[in-house]
Amino acid sequence: MKAIEARDRQRSRSASPPDVHEVRILLLHANGMGGTIRTAFNLAGHLARTHDVEIVSVVRQREAPFFPVPPGVRIRYLDDRLPRRRGLLSRFPSRLVPKDEAAYHWFTLRTDLKLVRYLRSRRGGVLIGTRPGLNLIAARFAPPEIITIGQEHGNLVGHRPSVRSRITRGYGRLDAVVTLTEADLKAYERAFERAGRPRPGVLARIPNAVPRLEGGLSPLTAKTAVTVGRLTHVKGYDLLIRAWAHVAARHPDWTLLIFGSGPRQEKLQAAIDKRGLTDQVLLAGPVQDVGADLVKASMFVLSSRREGGPMVVLEAMSKGLPVVSYACPTGPPELITDGVNGLLVKPEKIHALADAICAVIEDEELRARLAAQGPPTAARYDIDVIGPRWERLLADLGALRRGLSPDRLTDRHSPRSTDLADFPAEL
Incomplete structure (x- = not known):
């Protein structure tokens, strides 16, 4: 040296x-x-x-x-x-x-x-x-x-x-x-x-x-929620699966798609099977054209224990999706204004996350209002x-x-x- x-x-x-x-x-x-x-x-x-x-x-x-x-x-x-x-x-x-x-x-x-x-x-x-x-x-x-x-x-x-x-x-x-x-x-x-x-x-x-994604905005008609990320502990998908068990009890016709791959795939699938959610929660694998899958959903959920600056939240907003997210110490609170362009939930609270998801499912006016504020938020983070x-x-x-x-x-x-x-x- x-x-x-x-x-x-x-x-x-x-x-x-x-x-x-x-x-x-x-x-x-x-x-x-x-x-x-x-x-x-x-x-x-x-x-x-x-x-x-x-x-x-x-x-x-x-x-x-x-x-x-x-x-x-x-x-x-x-x-x-x-x-x-x-x-x-x-x-x-x-x-x-x-x-x-x-x-x-x-x-x-x-x-x-x-x-x-x-x-x-x-x-x-x-x-x-x-x-x-x-x-x-x-x-x-x-x-x-x-x-x-x-x-x-x-x-x-x-x-x-x-x-x-x-x-x-x-x-x-x-x-x-x-x-x-x-x-x-x-x-x-x-x-x-x-x-x-x-x-x-x-x-x-x-x-x-935020990368520019192909296609238009979500019509918010599909009974589908989506999340995207590596299947790791920090992304909190174990928490999300537990929360979705409560969502599925109230809204069995809604589906959660988890896009991504990673080391916790087998454990997450076991958690899905254990709770009888095989038809309601799907591990959908990695996605290259994320915009095409976001536009088919009506809600985006972020269940992370920690985040930096979650780009996928902005991508979801750019496609006109309402966002429900844990309020991690860094990241989501600087992108989401609670009740304006998304809903923020206390970190790692299972029932609170389920209640927020159900609120977006049950209140079409809320869903549309949150979704409408997504694209203007994402535009602030455009590459230009x-x-x-x-x-x-x-x-x-x-x-x-x-x-x-x-x-x-x-x-x-x-x-x-x-x-x-x-x-x-x-x-």
């Missing part, structure tokens, strides 16, 4: 002025499925209009991307795992990623080496990481010519204590950290203050942009609104690197913290 630091000091003296034209977005596995990948592709597509954009996938475990690659965007794979022989280094766990990081099992000594070699080969541009393990490696090994941004796609309190400790110790080397919500932005500010550690140059809140925020952040970081004083930066970014002032929780 001392050799790298010495080399970085030498590179700093001979480095060219910072260039924000080249943007590299670092993903764990670009060919997978999930909200982080979808939003990264969405942002990459927007930036590719005016920047040279490449998505750098640390691993590759399927032949082709699950989501369409935006025009003008390239994908580079560092650790291609499609061949059966992966090499000796793949047998050893990562030495750089915290063991308590949620995706630790994906990383190996081989990925460490590939990733560090890639970072050290860069001579300029912007690097955007998308999860703590990648952000920490970028903070530690990216050369001084690189402008580094760490994105938080979940929330700080959702990480285990050891990971949070690594974040407060290591993120100060980043040029910027971007959160999805105001609550998480404040959590980061408090964490650095309590730890007495250096902060990133900029702390900013920029929500994810969110994209320019990213462009401005990149320009500001380049200006900071050139030594411009904060008062010369474009309006909402400062060297310490910032927010999107025109994204209130209320409509």
Whole structure:
């Protein structure tokens, strides 16, 4: 590490002025499925209009991307795992990623080496990481010519204590950290203050942009509720299934579709069968064209225990669906105004969730009123609104690197913290 630091000091003296034209977005596995990948592709597509954009996938475990690659965007794979022989280094766990990081099992000594070699080969541009393990490696090994941004796609309190400790110790080397919500932005500010550690140059809140979906609005005629997400504990589908047992007792003609795949599929199916809900609750598998399935439903339900900025809520709103959601500490309360564009329920309350779902089922006027406010809410998060925020952040970081004083930066970014002032929780 001392050799790298010495080399970085030498590179700093001979480095060219910072260039924000080249943007590299670092993903764990670009060919997978999930909200982080979808939003990264969405942002990459927007930036590719005016920047040279490449998505750098640390691993590759399927032949082709699950989501369409935006025009003008390239994908580079560092650790291609499609061949059966992966090499000796793949047998050893990562030495750089915290063991308590949620995706630790994906990383190996081989990925460490590939990733560090890639970072050290860069001579300029912007690097955007998308999860703590990648952000920490970028903070530690990216050369001084690189402008580094760490994105938080979940929330700080959702990480285990050891990971949070690594974040407060290591993120100060980043040029910027971007959160999805105001609550998480404040959590980061408090964490650095309590730890007495250096902060990133900029702390900013920029929500994810909602992808534009094909088709029109839901007619709200189907007796179907829908939810979309990975079948994991954090998504709370076990809670939703228990709540739907109460819904089904009052409205047996309504169906719940759960779209997604994941490690808890067998347990969730067992819970459905145990409660006699086989005909009322269906695990419908992964979905690529989410808009086509949303428009066939009459309600969207979010049962998560934790969230970052749940893009799928905005997607449902964009298709004119009323939303019933747990009020997680971060995410839903900043998108949903209770009784206006959705209903918020105290987290993990089974009967309260069932009652809210039944209220939307039984009150057609309420269902229509909530649905009508969805598209205007989603429009605030269109890529043509969110994209320019990213462009401005990149320009500001380049200006900071050139030594411009904060008062010369474009309006909402400062060297310490910032927010999107025109994204209130209320409509």
